[in-house]
Amino acid sequence: MSNHTYSISEIVGTSSEGIDAAVRNGIAEAAKTLRNLDWFEVKEVRGHLENGEVADWQVTIKLGFRLER
Amino acid sequence: MSNHTYSISEIVGTSSEGIDAAVRNGIAEAAKTLRNLDWFEVKEVRGHLENGEVADWQVTIKLGFRLER
Amino acid sequence: MSNHTYSISEIVGTSSEGIDAAVRNGIAEAAKTLRNLDWFEVKEVRGHLENGEVADWQVTIKLGFRLER
Amino acid sequence: MSNHTYSISEIVGTSSEGIDAAVRNGIAEAAKTLRNLDWFEVKEVRGHLENGEVADWQVTIKLGFRLER
Amino acid sequence: MSNHTYSISEIVGTSSEGIDAAVRNGIAEAAKTLRNLDWFEVKEVRGHLENGEVADWQVTIKLGFRLER
Amino acid sequence: MSNHTYSISEIVGTSSEGIDAAVRNGIAEAAKTLRNLDWFEVKEVRGHLENGEVADWQVTIKLGFRLER
Amino acid sequence: MSNHTYSISEIVGTSSEGIDAAVRNGIAEAAKTLRNLDWFEVKEVRGHLENGEVADWQVTIKLGFRLER
Amino acid sequence: MSNHTYSISEIVGTSSEGIDAAVRNGIAEAAKTLRNLDWFEVKEVRGHLENGEVADWQVTIKLGFRLER
Amino acid sequence: MSNHTYSISEIVGTSSEGIDAAVRNGIAEAAKTLRNLDWFEVKEVRGHLENGEVADWQVTIKLGFRLER
Amino acid sequence: MSNHTYSISEIVGTSSEGIDAAVRNGIAEAAKTLRNLDWFEVKEVRGHLENGEVADWQVTIKLGFRLER
């Protein structure tokens, strides 16, 4: 079995709905340009507040994808 | 452009529903006494268990708000 | 009042739905063998990606339970 | 059951006796102005030295208290 | 000399007296079921407050013990 | 010698000039309402970018001040 | 597809040879009692010194294994 | 309002002058190839010493920029 | 002397042999597309287990390389 | 007022009595060779277990002392 190498990209997905949706939005956007996405890891959850309410959730995630040879 | 200063408060929001709701509950409560809330940051997610189920979610968040001059 | 001792177990709950469900699934499974579960703490949120979408959410949690005497 | 919100304050208790006493001193002082104190967490233990001996112990603690409604 | 393997257990010892006593209580309880206990490491010091005073100290410790062959 | 208790406040000072100025601005603003300020500690340095340049520096600092009795 | 739950065990593997061997020794020992071992993660590398040389390498690792249903 | 996604790049800016200049140099260089730069975060400050003096400051920063659609 | 800027890439090198080989494999793969590689830093060591043995070592490393002008 | 420089030493104090005593023992020993000791900071609390009891407490502390000119 060959030794694969993976690359890790860090992105911030956002959503007005919640944490899960922010992760899904970020991954969907990244999937448009990155192939072979394999795993993700949540690093930070922040957000913007407006009028005393969450205006948008900002979730920093690391994405691992296999480098093709 | 003037140099704003922000203050950071740390609170724990709770909910029996889930993480997002606990964040929203905590912020709604804080918004009753703090003005100019600008951002939040999730620091810790814990919870209480009863009868082998999550009884309540406890999410520690930091809240940033602009000091008025 | 007696001095209780608690033990901490680390598990990974998974779900295809989202973070909250992964926590609940892991706790439900652990509750089949551990009694007196008292609290939990989320330590890490990761997941597996397939076809550019989240295939499953993997949430590492610590579970505290009271040792019986 | 209602969803409580908690606020977290950070203080430094000091004592010439030791760590436990520094925690107790800090909490006793905080209890004069904060109500509904619920839990504490030790974050850092430092101290001042004089003539090669501990002159005072400085223990940074976080205090959680329930916001009243 | 043979290569020993050690296992690490995480527990929370409690006491109304102080940090040292909470560590000792937790270890005494663990020693009833774990043999060959070799070392411990304090990971977290928290506690419960009642009437503005420490009601009990909760010290999270890791315990290392040698696996027998 | 009496046992002093200190309180810790977390603020974000900002400046368009640099890190030192952001710290000084934040402290100057906090000094308008907090007395007996004793020490500070830099926790995070971030900033906003506009047109490929630093528009403002945002430095999160903890401020320790002695509680009066 | 069903939602699996994993449990995490923490062990210390040792060896007089080096880091890799200490990891392998610890896993081999753990595999005698744990089934469905799935992944490991190195948390800490320490060791004992004798006569100015490494007498044994001690590598703390976390082991994840799938709970059977 | 649409859900933006941001990408995070990590760079090391250097300068013989000081920390602020190293940050500015790194951002100026990155701005030649990255558009929509939005924020930065200082992660590490190191440097090279020559003849007992700072020869150059090396500041590791994360840069966030909005992905265009 | 000019002020260089460096970029940092994060990759995961793998190997069935051990940690050193996983680092070397990842760097060899990255060197096919990145020029001026200057330093690396190990961030995490994990691995996959099969039949109670290490099937492959996965080492996350950060790679620093000089941006050309 | 002149700009003082401080040096930091890391030691491990031990005691069979408890944490405070281990700190005091380590400082007393260090004070025999280091002058102008100014502050300390607890970094780690570990210990050795024998027969299911704490045989000795090992407290890692950093010591700051002013360099003389």
Add this chain to the structure above:
Amino acid sequence: MSNHTYSISEIVGTSSEGIDAAVRNGIAEAAKTLRNLDWFEVKEVRGHLENGEVADWQVTIKLGFRLER
């Protein structure tokens, strides 16, 4: 090429001017007794406050220097 060994010293440089000056002051003082200084790393930035202003900046740095043979 031979295998060099480096030693790391931890110091606190101070200055009433700012962070960069505190680093430079500390290094200049250390350079009086340590030879072959090669790199530094900022670990902590604190300071003393007087009359609501920064009285002195205290920057903890690690210094690496090559051991001579």
Add this chain to the structure above:
Amino acid sequence: MSNHTYSISEIVGTSSEGIDAAVRNGIAEAAKTLRNLDWFEVKEVRGHLENGEVADWQVTIKLGFRLER
């Protein structure tokens, strides 16, 4: 049994071969001047790259040694 005090030194061992060798080289060098070396702990693994290959491994380790009385 007397209460020993230990001192901790931080060094960087290097090698062109790999991590284990870098640790051994650093310890061998340190053992020329430090007596009663008792344990070590790996803190960081970095390295220098040349022509897309590891030119040398740099392993930061802490060394504990017993102070003699």
